[in-house]
Amino acid sequence: MIRISTSLKAIGDEEFDSLYPMKIKMLSSTHWTPVEVAKKAIAFLDQKGGNSVLDLGSGAGKFCLIAAANSDAKILGVEQRENLVQISRKLAEKFKLDRVNFIHGDLKDLDFKNYDAFYFFNSFEENINLKDRLDKDNRIDFVQYRSYIDLIRRKFDEVAVGTRIVTYCGEAAEIPESFRLVNSSNKGKLKFWEKK
Numbered sequence: 745m746i747r748i749s750t751s752l753k754a755i756g757d758e759e760f761d762s763l764y765p766m767k768i769k770m771l772s773s774t775h776w777t778p779v780e781v782a783k784k785a786i787a788f789l790d791q792k793g794g795n796s797v798l799d800l801g802s803g804a805g806k807f808c809l810i811a812a813a814n815s816d817a818k819i820l821g822v823e824q825r826e827n828l829v830q831i832s833r834k835l836a837e838k839f840k841l842d843r844v845n846f847i848h849g850d851l852k853d854l855d856f857k858n859y860d861a862f863y864f865f866n867s868f869e870e871n872i873n874l875k876d877r878l879d880k881d882n883r884i885d886f887v888q889y890r891s892y893i894d895l896i897r898r899k900f901d902e903v904a905v906g907t908r909i910v911t912y913c914g915e916a917a918e919i920p921e922s923f924r925l926v927n928s929s930n931k932g933k934l935k936f937w938e939k940k
C-alpha cells in the first residue's frame with residue numbers, strides 16, 4: 745500500500761497518481777506531467793519568485809499542484825473538462841495550496857497578457873491522436889487542431905518581452921519567432937523559451 749505524504753514537495757509519481765480515482769490515474773503516463781518535469785518547468789517559469797503562471801489545459805491539475813508546492817508562483821490552470829477541474833480543486837484544498845486556482849473553460853478566452861509565464865503540455869494533441877482517450881467525446885479534428893495552434897501562436901506573439909514558456913512534448917509549432925529557445929532537456933521533449 746502507498747502511504748500518502750502530507751506535503752507535495754517530496755512526492756513521487758506513483759504516490760501522486762494514487763491520489764486520483766483509478767480512471768484518471770490510468771491516464772497519467774500519457775496525459776499528466778511527471779513530477780520531475782513539473783519541478784524543472786516551474787524553476788524556469790518562476791525564477792524570480794511570485795510570477796503569475798498559466799497552465800494551458802491543466803487536466804487533473806498535476807503540473808499546477810506540484811508547481812505550487814515547489815515555488816512562490818501564483819498559478820492558474822484552465823481546463824475544458826469540468827470533472828478534471830473538480831478533482832484539481834479538491835487536491836489543492838487537501839494540500840492547503842492557496843496560490844493555485846483552476847478555472848473551467850476554454851483557454852482561447854483568456855487574455856495572455858495577464859500572465860508572466862506559461863506551461864503547455866501539448867494540449868491539442870487530443871484532436872489528432874486518440875491514444876488513451878480522455879473521454880468518449882474525443883474526436884479527430886485536424887482543422888480544430890490547426891486553428892488552436894494558430895490562435896495561441898498569435899496570443900504568444902502579443903505578450904511582453906521577457907515572458908517565459910515551457911513546452912513539454914510536441915513540435916512547438918505554437919511558439920512564434922518572437923521567442924528564443926533558451927534551453928532544452930529530457931531528450932529535447934522539454935523546452936524553455938523566452939520572449940525576445
Ligand SMILES: C[S@@+](CC[C@H](N)C(=O)[O-])C[C@H]1O[C@@H](n2cnc3c(N)ncnc32)[C@H](O)[C@@H]1O
Nearest residue numbers: 776777801802803806807823824850851865867
Ligand atoms: C496533456 S493534458 C496536460 C494536463 C496538465 N497540464 C498536466 O501537465 O498535468 C492537456 C489538457 O488540456 C486540455 N485542453 C485541451 N484543449 C483545451 C482548451 N481549448 N481549453 C482548455 N483545456 C484544453 C485537455 O482537456 C487536457 O486535460
